[in-house]
Amino acid sequence: MRHRLKDGKSGRHRDPGTVGVHMDPTQAGSLVYEALSAIFTPALPEAHRIVPDGGQEVAARFFDVRRQRPLSEPVRLGEAVRAVVHGRPKDIQRIVPGIQAHFAVDDKGFRDLGHGEQDHELVIGPKRSTEKPQPGPE
Structure with a gap:
């Protein structure tokens, strides 16, 4: 029989479906x-810490990625931002499409942390226009 710690989990073990983002x-x-x-x-009311590639602890916010809600308005992002996404590969595969629905996402690679978890480095930028240019007068 497995027992859970009363005070929670270590920094490396999260509930399934939970992804940390820094x-x-x-x-x-x-x-x-x-x-x-x-x-x-x-997923958690306050920021917690993750250790992205480089070894320095940083604050991260955690999200439950098992369910996704659509946004009713487009999000206008002026510049790209780097993000470290921490969690189980299956859960990271859930959050990336949710981000891609509203932003351009470039996955720069990942680091395997063991215990079934990874850190992915993402560059999240403004959504590129999918409209085709209208032909001009000739």
């Missing part, structure tokens, strides 16, 4: 956090 505290980063909070349910 972004630098810029205006663009705040806008992406706000959009993520509207798309996914925040």
Whole structure:
């Protein structure tokens, strides 16, 4: 029989469906956090820490990615922001399409942390226009 710790889990073990996201505290980063909070349910009430590639602990916000809500308005992001996404590969595969629905996402690679978890480095930027240019007068 397995017993859970009364005081919670270690920094490496999260509930299934939970992904940590760290972004630098810029205006663009705040806008992406706000959009993520509207798309996914925040999983923990306060910021916790993750250790991205480089070994320094940073604050991260955690989201429950098992259910996704659509946004009713487009999110206008002025500049790209780097993000570290921390969690199980299956859960990271859930959050990336949710982000891509509203922003351009470039996955710069990942680091395997063991215990079935990874850190992915993402560059989240303004959504590229999908409209085709109208032909001009000739």
